[in-house]
Amino acid sequence: MALFLLRRLLLVGPVLLGVSLVVFAVLHISPGDPAEIMLGPQATHEDITRLRTELGLDEPLAVQYARWMGRVLQGDLGRSLWMKRPVLGEVLRRFQATVVLAASALLLSTLGGIALGVLSAARRNSLLDRLSALASLFGASMPSFWLGIVLMVIFALWLGWLPASGMFAPYGGGGVGDLLSHLVLPTVTLAAASLTIIARLTRSTMLDVLGQDFVRTARAKGVRESFVVVRHALRNALIPTVTVVGVQAGYLLGGAVLTETVFAWPGVGTLMVQGILARDFPLVQGCVLVIALGFVLVNLAVDVLYATLDPRIRRE
Amino acid sequence: MRLIAALLFVLLMPTVVVAQPAGTLVVGLVAEPVALDPAQVTDLNSNRVGRRVAETLVAFAEGSTQIVPGLAESWTISRDGLQYTFKLRKGVKFHDGTPLDAEAVKFSIERQIVPDHPASKLGKYPFANYFFGNVKAVEPLDELTVRFILKEPRASFLDVMAAAAASIVSPTAVKKFGLDYGTNPVGTGPFRFASWERGQRVVLEKNPAYWKFPVKVDRVVYRPIVEDQARLTELLTGGLDLIVGVPPDFVAQLEGNAKLALLKQVGAHVWYLGLNNEKKPFTDKRVRQALNYAVDKDAIVRDVLKGTGAPSKGPVLPGTWGDEARLKAFPYDPERAKKLLAEAGYPGGFSTTLWVPESGSGMQSPVAMSTVIQSNLKAVGVNVALQTMEWGAFLAKLRTKEQEMFALSWMAGAEDPDLVMYPLLHSSQWTPNGPNRAMYRNARFDELLSQARAITDQAKRAEMYREAQRILHDDPPWIFIDHEVQTAAHAKRVQGFRLHPSFDLRVETISLK
Numbered sequence: 001m002a003l004f005l006l007r008r009l010l011l012v013g014p015v016l017l018g019v020s021l022v023v024f025a026v027l028h029i030s031p032g033d034p035a036e037i038m039l040g041p042q043a044t045h046e047d048i049t050r051l052r053t054e055l056g057l058d059e060p061l062a063v064q065y066a067r068w069m070g071r072v073l074q075g076d077l078g079r080s081l082w083m084k085r086p087v088l089g090e091v092l093r094r095f096q097a098t099v100v101l102a103a104s105a106l107l108l109s110t111l112g113g114i115a116l117g118v119l120s121a122a123r124r125n126s127l128l129d130r131l132s133a134l135a136s137l138f139g140a141s142m143p144s145f146w147l148g149i150v151l152m153v154i155f156a157l158w159l160g161w162l163p164a165s166g167m168f169a170p171y172g173g174g175g176v177g178d179l180l181s182h183l184v185l186p187t188v189t190l191a192a193a194s195l196t197i198i199a200r201l202t203r204s205t206m207l208d209v210l211g212q213d214f215v216r217t218a219r220a221k222g223v224r225e226s227f228v229v230v231r232h233a234l235r236n237a238l239i240p241t242v243t244v245v246g247v248q249a250g251y252l253l254g255g256a257v258l259t260e261t262v263f264a265w266p267g268v269g270t271l272m273v274q275g276i277l278a279r280d281f282p283l284v285q286g287c288v289l290v291i292a293l294g295f296v297l298v299n300l301a302v303d304v305l306y307a308t309l310d311p312r313i314r315r316e
Numbered sequence: 317m318r319l320i321a322a323l324l325f326v327l328l329m330p331t332v333v334v335a336q337p338a339g340t341l342v343v344g345l346v347a348e349p350v351a352l353d354p355a356q357v358t359d360l361n362s363n364r365v366g367r368r369v370a371e372t373l374v375a376f377a378e379g380s381t382q383i384v385p386g387l388a389e390s391w392t393i394s395r396d397g398l399q400y401t402f403k404l405r406k407g408v409k410f411h412d413g414t415p416l417d418a419e420a421v422k423f424s425i426e427r428q429i430v431p432d433h434p435a436s437k438l439g440k441y442p443f444a445n446y447f448f449g450n451v452k453a454v455e456p457l458d459e460l461t462v463r464f465i466l467k468e469p470r471a472s473f474l475d476v477m478a479a480a481a482a483s484i485v486s487p488t489a490v491k492k493f494g495l496d497y498g499t500n501p502v503g504t505g506p507f508r509f510a511s512w513e514r515g516q517r518v519v520l521e522k523n524p525a526y527w528k529f530p531v532k533v534d535r536v537v538y539r540p541i542v543e544d545q546a547r548l549t550e551l552l553t554g555g556l557d558l559i560v561g562v563p564p565d566f567v568a569q570l571e572g573n574a575k576l577a578l579l580k581q582v583g584a585h586v587w588y589l590g591l592n593n594e595k596k597p598f599t600d601k602r603v604r605q606a607l608n609y610a611v612d613k614d615a616i617v618r619d620v621l622k623g624t625g626a627p628s629k630g631p632v633l634p635g636t637w638g639d640e641a642r643l644k645a646f647p648y649d650p651e652r653a654k655k656l657l658a659e660a661g662y663p664g665g666f667s668t669t670l671w672v673p674e675s676g677s678g679m680q681s682p683v684a685m686s687t688v689i690q691s692n693l694k695a696v697g698v699n700v701a702l703q704t705m706e707w708g709a710f711l712a713k714l715r716t717k718e719q720e721m722f723a724l725s726w727m728a729g730a731e732d733p734d735l736v737m738y739p740l741l742h743s744s745q746w747t748p749n750g751p752n753r754a755m756y757r758n759a760r761f762d763e764l765l766s767q768a769r770a771i772t773d774q775a776k777r778a779e780m781y782r783e784a785q786r787i788l789h790d791d792p793p794w795i796f797i798d799h800e801v802q803t804a805a806h807a808k809r810v811q812g813f814r815l816h817p818s819f820d821l822r823v824e825t826i827s828l829k
Binding site for chain 2: 157262
């Protein structure tokens with residue numbers, strides 16, 4: 001197990017290096033220039049050239065990359081061009097909000113998805129199963145920003161039950177209750193797609209398992225049906241689900257951008273969007289690196305969990 | 317099943333929306349401020365907050381951009397127009413207790429323009445050249461008197477001194493916070509900076525010792541909410557008291573709402589369709605006239621902007637002192653356009669390309685507006701290929717001088733015609749050295765603008781600008797489209813708020829019921 005973990009950990013470095021190369025290249029190759037945006041339409045060519053030199057943007061890309069990477073290796077992500085603050089502190093602060101949102105969405109999609117999947121499988125072709133199939137179709141095909149706006153209009157504007165945006169009340173809030181009420185709509189929005197994927201997967205693996213001999217044996221022995229489903233079948237059906245949950249966790253971390261923007265959630269996604277619009281290279285690079293690290297660590301955790309559940313994997 | 321029921325219960329549990337505490341005004345912004353040092357930013361949202369904290373020597377009057385005293389209670393201008401001497405208000409202190417004096421004025425401006433100034437490297441100053449490139453020296457004469465010496469006379473200098481970039485900041489605070497001053501601003505304004513949680517809110521608290529009048533609101537909380545529907549929902553459910561920049565599609569909805577007030581105000585702004593005057597067929601003024609007749613500005617303002625624009629007849633804001641009131645906007649007349657095109661040798665029209673930014677400060681609804689223009693021009697035989705670009709890429713591309721047509725706007729923020737006509741249309745300002753991206757050149761126009769900025773007699777200047785506008789009507793550099801009508805909506809508990817033509821958001825006049 002230790003060897004397995006070590007091997008996996010050794011891979012983190014090259015993955016992050018690859019990510020850093022790709023994000024650096026994409027940002028610097030795409031049109032648009034931070035100096036241009038910082039100085040605005042009244043700036044002269046001279047002003048822009050001077051600022052480009054000050055920012056080191058006139059040097060070859062390889063030199064710029066090497067300089068940035070050199071600092072990153074020392075734990076310094078640089079200073080944001082746009083908001084003039086050290087990148088690392090800003091990104092980590094905003095990452096916390098993203099983790100809160102992604103974790104609650106993961107919790108909802110996992111518990112909700114497994115429950116829905118098990119129920120659909122146990123009562124195949126029932127009304128619940130059909131409804132769940134229909135809901136899954138919707139959940140998987142609806143764009144999250146659209147779902148977010150619809151939920152906002154219904155629950156915030158019409159019913160007035162929940163706040164429409166933000167993480168806390170604008171002033172004087174800050175308690176757990178305040179956070180939870182602000183968390184509901186973005187969580188449901190973000191979780192919708194993952195929940196349906198997990199539900200469909202759990203349903204199909206459950207159906208597979210429920211048709212196997214050991215389940216028939218259990219039933220023949222007169223074991224209660226709920227016990228058969230939960231203790232015998234679900235346990236065996238969970239392994240593929242764990243993999244998908246892991247993939248979804250990474251997706252939720254990186255995919256929260258749209259949901260965060262719709263609900264003005266102060267996460268790393270909204271920060272990254274602002275950074276991209278301002279062509280704030282150090283900031284966007286920092287955001288992507290932190291998200292990538294989160295993604296890699298979640299996948300590592302899933303691998304470890306998977307290996308624990310199924311010892312065959314460790315030996316491969 | 318029970319699990320789902322429990323989950324649903326938790327999710328749908330009604331919660332009480334927290335009402336704002338008395339004395340707290342919550343304002344919704346379209347985007348988060350970049351920084352709160354007005355000398356270091358170019359965006360409206362930063363200035364809308366930053367100008368509450370730091371103030372300028374002279375200011376714009378309520379409801380207009382006429383110059384009135386600010387931190388300077390009076391000023392004199394030398395006969396040659398080269399020396400501006402300001403007498404500062406006595407007893408004014410920055411929020412950190414530093415007294416406002418001539419040295420602070422010198423510091424605030426010189427940090428932007430003197431390369432070896434100790435605070436020069438503490439920020440990037442986008443207006444250093446554009447506004448203060450003409451300043452030769454800033455000399456404190458005594459504690460409360462400061463003199464600006466210009467390299468050449470510039471009649472719009474007082475307007476420059478009212479611009480956000482000319483805000484007077486506490487030298488003590490700049491030295492103390494260094495690179496982080498932009499997130500810890502200290503000025504003399506009606507509100508002092510309290511806190512900023514990025515992505516969530518900026519909080520300002522009232523300055524109890526404000527020199528101008530007692531501020532009635534205890535604190536202002538600014539929330540950046542990018543999504544239009546979210547901003548509107550927050551306003552309608554009491555989460556916000558005031559929003560500025562109501563999206564055109566929501567204007568009608570808010571107009572009929574009894575719980576809210578909707579405000580409109582034309583701003584010192586112009587949205588134009590630039591034509592490259594150096595490229596055929598735009599070298600022929602008949603072609604440029606024809607294009608002005610071919611575009612239905614009223615329809616754009618009515619159908620795309622839903623009334624959040626006023627059709628424009630030129631760059632100068634109607635109703636201000638420099639405006640040539642006798643000129644009328646080009647009427648929508650496709651027949652006349654066709655005739656002019658035929659006279660110019662293009663009876664069958666021509667094909668061209670229009671560059672459009674997807675968004676950008678002051679750009680209103682660039683793609684939708686350009687699409688209407690495209691179809692208008694098609695009707696007179698001009699085939700326009702739209703090319704949309706991201707804002708930064710668009711600005712960079714305009715420096716190549718390869719543009720044929722381009723959609724752009726200019727927010728002078730002040731009414732002096734020098735601040736819009738000179739940069740955009742004087743031939744010395746051709747891109748890439750200045751913002752004249754249409755490469756417009758008209759000898760008489762150049763002469764009038766150069767003369768008018770060198771004298772200080774406003775009546776004489778107005779006469780010259782009126783002639784200049786008549787030239788622009790005959791020899792149009794662009795297709796004139798509109799001036800933005802800014803919009804704001806607020807809850808009924810907000811009293812005493814007015815929009816300002818400079819696009820500033822003066823919440824210090826507000827009291828809460």
